[in-house]
Amino acid sequence: MDKKKVNKKSIAELIIVILLIFSAAYVLFVGVSVGMYDIGKVENTIKYGLDLTGGVNVVLEATGTDGQAVTSDEIDSTISTIRERIDSIGVSEPTITKQGDNRIRVSIPSVTDQEEALSLIGKTAQLEFVGPDDTVILTGNDVVDSKGVMQTDSSGVEKPVVTLKFSEEGTKLFADATQKYLGQVIYIKLDDQIISQPTVNVAITNGEAVIEGQASLDEAGNLASLIRGGALPVTLEPVEVRTIGPTLGQDSLTDTYFACIVGVIAVFAFMLLAYRGFGFLADLALTIYIVLLLLIMTSLNVTLTLPGIAGLILTVGMAVDANVLIFERIKDESRLGKSLLTAIDNGFKRAMSTIIDSNATVLIAGFVLFFMGSGSVQGFAVTLILGTLVSMFTAIVITKHLIKILVKTGLINNNAFYGL
Amino acid sequence: MKKDLKVAENVKIWFGISLVLMTISLGSLLIQGLNFGIDFVGGTIVNIELHTTFENADARAIIDKYDPSADVTYAGDEQTQVVITSKENFSTEDRQAIFTAFQEKYNLETTDLLSIDTVNPSIGAEATNNAILAVIVAVGLMLLYITFRFEFVSGITAILALIHDVIVVVGVYSLFQIQVNSPFIAAILTVLGYSIMDTVVVFDRVRENRPKFGKYAYGELLDASVTQTMRRSINTSISTFLAIAALYFFGVPAIQDFALPLMVGVVIGTYSSIFNAGALWYVISVQLHKRKMKPTTKKA
Numbered sequence: 001m002d003k004k005k006v007n008k009k010s011i012a013e014l015i016i017v018i019l020l021i022f023s024a025a026y027v028l029f030v031g032v033s034v035g036m037y038d039i040g041k042v043e044n045t046i047k048y049g050l051d052l053t054g055g056v057n058v059v060l061e062a063t064g065t066d067g068q069a070v071t072s073d074e075i076d077s078t079i080s081t082i083r084e085r086i087d088s089i090g091v092s093e094p095t096i097t098k099q100g101d102n103r104i105r106v107s108i109p110s111v112t113d114q115e116e117a118l119s120l121i122g123k124t125a126q127l128e129f130v131g132p133d134d135t136v137i138l139t140g141n142d143v144v145d146s147k148g149v150m151q152t153d154s155s156g157v158e159k160p161v162v163t164l165k166f167s168e169e170g171t172k173l174f175a176d177a178t179q180k181y182l183g184q185v186i187y188i189k190l191d192d193q194i195i196s197q198p199t200v201n202v203a204i205t206n207g208e209a210v211i212e213g214q215a216s217l218d219e220a221g222n223l224a225s226l227i228r229g230g231a232l233p234v235t236l237e238p239v240e241v242r243t244i245g246p247t248l249g250q251d252s253l254t255d256t257y258f259a260c261i262v263g264v265i266a267v268f269a270f271m272l273l274a275y276r277g278f279g280f281l282a283d284l285a286l287t288i289y290i291v292l293l294l295l296i297m298t299s300l301n302v303t304l305t306l307p308g309i310a311g312l313i314l315t316v317g318m319a320v321d322a323n324v325l326i327f328e329r330i331k332d333e334s335r336l337g338k339s340l341l342t343a344i345d346n347g348f349k350r351a352m353s354t355i356i357d358s359n360a361t362v363l364i365a366g367f368v369l370f371f372m373g374s375g376s377v378q379g380f381a382v383t384l385i386l387g388t389l390v391s392m393f394t395a396i397v398i399t400k401h402l403i404k405i406l407v408k409t410g411l412i413n414n415n416a417f418y419g420l
Numbered sequence: 421m422k423k424d425l426k427v428a429e430n431v432k433i434w435f436g437i438s439l440v441l442m443t444i445s446l447g448s449l450l451i452q453g454l455n456f457g458i459d460f461v462g463g464t465i466v467n468i469e470l471h472t473t474f475e476n477a478d479a480r481a482i483i484d485k486y487d488p489s490a491d492v493t494y495a496g497d498e499q500t501q502v503v504i505t506s507k508e509n510f511s512t513e514d515r516q517a518i519f520t521a522f523q524e525k526y527n528l529e530t531t532d533l534l535s536i537d538t539v540n541p542s543i544g545a546e547a548t549n550n551a552i553l554a555v556i557v558a559v560g561l562m563l564l565y566i567t568f569r570f571e572f573v574s575g576i577t578a579i580l581a582l583i584h585d586v587i588v589v590v591g592v593y594s595l596f597q598i599q600v601n602s603p604f605i606a607a608i609l610t611v612l613g614y615s616i617m618d619t620v621v622v623f624d625r626v627r628e629n630r631p632k633f634g635k636y637a638y639g640e641l642l643d644a645s646v647t648q649t650m651r652r653s654i655n656t657s658i659s660t661f662l663a664i665a666a667l668y669f670f671g672v673p674a675i676q677d678f679a680l681p682l683m684v685g686v687v688i689g690t691y692s693s694i695f696n697a698g699a700l701w702y703v704i705s706v707q708l709h710k711r712k713m714k715p716t717t718k719k720a
Contacts (some may be wrong), residue, residue: 051674118512238512239540247469248534252672259675263666267659288518306674307603313608313667314682317660318617321652324659325621330650347694354624357569358617361562365613368558369606371551380606384613 009410017405021284024291042294049305049379052253055109056117061236062102070102074233079104081229085120090226103239118243122236123191125226129177130187137177139231142170146227148220151210160220160417162211164227173209179203214285236417256309263313264290265280267320275327281402282323289319289394291389302386305379315387318362322395325358328349340407348400355392362388424647426640428702429697434695438584442689445591454590458505460548462541466504466518467534470526473499482521487516501534509540552604555586558609562616570623573704578619581697584712585615585688592684603678606636614660615689618653619697625649626701640704646694657690 028042028071050057062070062078079096086094086108095107106121127140145165150158166174178200188196188211214220258341268286271279293312297304304312329348338346366388369381427434479492480501488616489504504518537614561581566575589611593600625645661683668679680705 061540119516122512133482143431235481237540238538239543241512241515241536241538243533243536245469245531245534247531248467252674255670255672256667258674259667259670262670263663266662266666270659270662274658304529306672307678308607310664310667310671310678310682311606314660317613317656317663320659321656324652324655327574328649328655332648350628351704354621356622357624361565361616362613364565365609365616366557368554368561369609370475372554372557373602377602377606380603380610384610 007409010405014405014409017402018143021287021291024326025287028291028294037192041297043225044300046294047301047303048249048253049242049303049308050107050109050242050249051248051306052256052304053109054244054249056108057105057107057240057242058118058121059099060104060106060122060236060242061239064234064299070234072101075104078232078234078236081232082121083105084229085225086117088222088229100236101183104236108353108401115171118238118241120222120226122238123226124232124235125229126191126231127227128189129174130189131177131181132184134184138166138170138173138196140227141230142167142173143227144170148214148217148224150224153212159212160214160217162220162224164209164211166207166209167278168207171205174207174209175203175205178205178259179208190226195223252306256306258314260309264316267316271320271323275324277406278323278327278330278403281406282320282327283401284402285323285394285399286316286319287335288398289299290316293390294396296386296390297383300386302382307377308383311380311383312387315384315391317363318359318388319391320393322351322355322391323399325354326395341404344400344407348396352396355395360389424640424643425650426643427646427698428642431699431703434511434699438692438696439593440590440712442584443605445587445594448591448594449616452594452597454594454600455597457601458537458539458544459601460544461507462504462509462539462544463507464510464515464539465506465535465537465611466515467495468502468504468519468522469496469532469534470500470502470528471532472501472526474526478525479504479522482518486510486518509538521639538672547602547605551608554605555612558612562612566616566620567622570627573701573708574623574626577693577697577704578623580700581619581692582612582615584696585611585685585692588688589681589685592681598677598680601677602675604681607678607685611685612688614686615692618656618690618693621652622646622649622693622698623701627659635708638702640711642698642702646698650694653690653694657686661686 030041062075064070064074075098079098082104083094083096086096087104093109095105096107099105103347108117125140126145129137129139132135133417143164144167145163147163149163151161151163152158181200182203183200185197185199187194188198196213198212211223214223264286268283271286273279273280275282293315296302303310326347329351333343333346333350334340336343363385366381366385370378370385373381423644476492480665483490483492483504483506487506487508487510490504490508491657493503493505495501495503502522510518515536515538522528523530523532559582562582563575563579566578592598593604625648626641629641629645629648633644664679664682664686665673668683671679
């Protein structure tokens with residue numbers, strides 16, 4: 001054995017690697033801004049689930065209005081109508097997805113007025129003008145535009161109203177009806193509920209009308225956007241509603257973040273204690289693991305949910321496993337009297353099949369969860385799968401190189417350092 | 421050299437311990453059953469920040485109009501949050517009316533409505549079926565994988581050990597009356613994955629050591645393999661356990677409900693991979709060998 005021969009090249013390599021790891025971790029967790037470039041910390045760039053930011057998550061079940069099965073076209077047009085409605089209240093990035101044959105999942109992040117959003121999403125919004133003799137004069141389909149505005153009424157008071165502009169055909173229908181029912185009451189119904197019942201004073205031929213009786217300009221605006229978006233072709237019933245206020249979401253995030261840091265530090269300390277020099281290398285590899293995993297999650301735009309974080313921390317524990325497997329093998333090999341470098345090579349080789357088989361079974365569980373679960377369970381599955389894959393990579397590729405570099409530096413030739 | 425552990429010799433002790441654990445679990449399941457949350461049975465949970473402690477009767481007065489059987493509990497660091505749990509699946513209008521009533525009484529902002537969860541019972545039934553199906557599919561696929569990579573006896577014993585682990589973890593849910601919601605499925609499947617990972621590591625050693633031992637020296641083969649993998653099993657368990665324990669002690673309630681069964685799962689999975697899967701493998705292998713030998717001895 002070459003005694004105390006210090007390899008300067010390897011030392012430089014080791015120092016550079018360690019510096020790189022720590023600067024990557026620093027950028028990731030603290031963020032830097034150099035001139036015009038601003039790399040935000042990962043805490044702010046990663047996409048959080050509704051349970052961490054607050055928001056509304058609702059699953060709607062559609063039934064055909066005429067009692068028939070819901071077609072895929074109807075669902076698609078329902079989805080686009082819902083999207084228009086949500087856009088109209090100025091909410092950012094709603095996620096609307098089809099679930100199964102007849103369900104729609106709508107997720108809206110960071111809504112302050114959760115129930116308002118909900119009541120807007122699920123309404124069929126079938127607008128009808130009905131004569132006193134119960135005949136339908138025209139419907140929302142005949143409306144081409146609608147707005148919520150303030151209008152001064154006959155007594156000079158400003159009131160919020162919803163304006164309606166009819167199509168050419170609607171204009172004619174409305175003109176005929178107002179002529180016919182002059183002096184009588186016309187009912188304006190929304191989803192079979194009377195929302196206004198004006199008396200016809202004069203035949204209206206310009207194709208415009210207003211709906212009075214709005215409590216506020218906001219309410220008028222909402223009704224106008226419902227009417228503009230048109231009626232849904234199906235009846236929707238919310239079968240699952242989860243709303244989380246922004247305060248609760250933020251609290252959960254802070255607490256969980258802290259818990260994660262404690263967990264990771266505990267694992268780091270344990271590895272150092274149990275494996276000394278190798279433990280330090282494993283901690284470096286774990287740091288790389290965490291940095292890589294977070295980067296991948298950010299770039300794949302994976303949504304981090306509360307169960308997802310639990311999955312993440314669980315994979316940290318499991319990432320350790322691959323390292324432990326390798327270290328124990330190296331120890332076995334060196335007990336057989338092999339030199340350190342040979343023991344490392346053989347140890348890795350022997351640990352490989354174990355790592356692959358054991359991780360494959362975890363991946364099976366992860367994929368089953370992903371394909372059969374929904375919502376929060378899927379979030380957990382995604383982090384479990386990504387975490388398992390990345391941990392295999394860091395353990396097999398990165399830990400190995402780190403160990404080799406360290407041994408080659410010749411700095412430490414004392415087996416006790418490696419816990420051997 | 422350390423002496424090998426005596427796993428094969430003491431099979432009865434290991435099975436005895438497992439039997440006791442399973443009896444406790446199944447007993448608790450029979451007596452108190454599981455505390456199913458709204459994800460599985462449907463219902464509504466409304467959580468509102470009132471910024472002040474409140475009289476239960478005041479909250480009741482508001483709720484009783486909608487569901488007199490609803491539970492009203494406190495939450496939050498200073499007990500200023502009201503949590504209403506109902507088996508009813510409130511309509512949007514009802515939920516709005518409930519919050520408005522609280523809003524008027526306690527002078528609240530709209531952001532004080534912390535969370536609402538409503539699940540239709542039909543979705544709940546679906547969730548239950550999906551959960552059971554997911555476990556069966558996962559177990560089936562694992563059995564296939566192990567049979568393919570190892571042997572059928574290993575596969576079967578690994579699955580038996582898994583069933584034991586799942587029973588014990590479900591028992592924890594029952595014993596502590598932890599609410600069974602969708603994270604439950606994730607917890608069970610994680611324990612499945614983790615436990616099988618441990619078992620695979622043991623069987624992997626058995627597979628590797630096989631040529632070094634006599635063809636039918638099952639006991640010696642198992643003892644040597646378990647002894648060699650013991651340190652790794654324990655160290656991995658400790659580190660995973662530490663990570664989850666941090667979540668349990670510092671996390672939010674939603675995470676705690678998930679972390680506790682996982683903590684038990686990690687410990688039980690490790691125990692089970694060595695003493696159940698290993699010991700069962702030994703017993704079955706010996707039995708199969710005896711049965712194979714019988715006809716030949718008769719002829720002779």
